[in-house]
Amino acid sequence: MKQRGFTLLEMMLVLLLLGIGTWLVIVQMPSTAYRAERESQRLAERLQRLTYQATLEGRTYGLLVQPNRWQFKHWHAQGWQDLSLPQGAAAQTLPKGWRLELEQPLDVAEGVPQVLMLPGGEVTPFRLRYFYAERLMAEIVLDEQGRIRTLDDLVEKT
Numbered sequence: 087m088k089q090r091g092f093t094l095l096e097m098m099l100v101l102l103l104l105g106i107g108t109w110l111v112i113v114q115m116p117s118t119a120y121r122a123e124r125e126s127q128r129l130a131e132r133l134q135r136l137t138y139q140a141t142l143e144g145r146t147y148g149l150l151v152q153p154n155r156w157q158f159k160h161w162h163a164q165g166w167q168d169l170s171l172p173q174g175a176a177a178q179t180l181p182k183g184w185r186l187e188l189e190q191p192l193d194v195a196e197g198v199p200q201v202l203m204l205p206g207g208e209v210t211p212f213r214l215r216y217f218y219a220e221r222l223m224a225e226i227v228l229d230e231q232g233r234i235r236t237l238d239d240l241v242e243k244t
Contacts, residue, residue: 122216122223125178126236129156129214130226132175133203133234141207148199151188151214155179159199166198180216189213209234 092100136147136158146161147169157177158169169176180186190200190212202210209228216224225237 122184122218123236126214126216126224126226129178130234130236132158132171133201133209133226137203137207137209137234140203140205144205146205147203149201149203150197150199151186151201153185153187156186156214183219185217185220187215187217189215208232 133149139145140147148159148161148166150157150159150166155178158171159166160169161167188200190210192200192202192210194200200210201212201214202208209232211228212226213228214226215222227235227237229235
């Protein structure tokens with residue numbers, strides 16, 4: 087008499103392989119909250135460094151924000167030019183589902199940076215928010231002391 091079916095060992099082996107495959111997929115996917123926090127922190131640090139550099143060099147830098155992209159610019163006699171930084175650190179296009187929202191008091195023409203970093207160390211007041219699926223994930227602001235901070239920095243200090 088022949089029996090058909092799988093042995094318990096075969097079933098356990100299949101479940102083990104499925105579990106390992108699932109674990110590998112989950113490990114490779116960064117959480118949206120972590121990515122937003124990390125990206126906003128990196129952008130805040132770059133803004134702070136460019137503010138310092140503007141003071142040292144006597145130059146004007148700017149941040150151009152679009153709904154799905156940001157780009158650093160610098161002022162030349164010919165007008166605003168794209169800034170080039172190592173490893174493409176001067177611009178970023180957000181993945182699908184992500185959106186940027188900028189609050190700032192300036193009314194500027196298209197293609198002109200909304201956030202300015204001036205030679206005297208001044209920065210245009212702003213609030214930049216990262217949204218994922220219409221949910222606020224991260225935020226960068228210019229605080230009352232003129233420092234560029236992320237939402238996490240502000241929460242930790244209060």
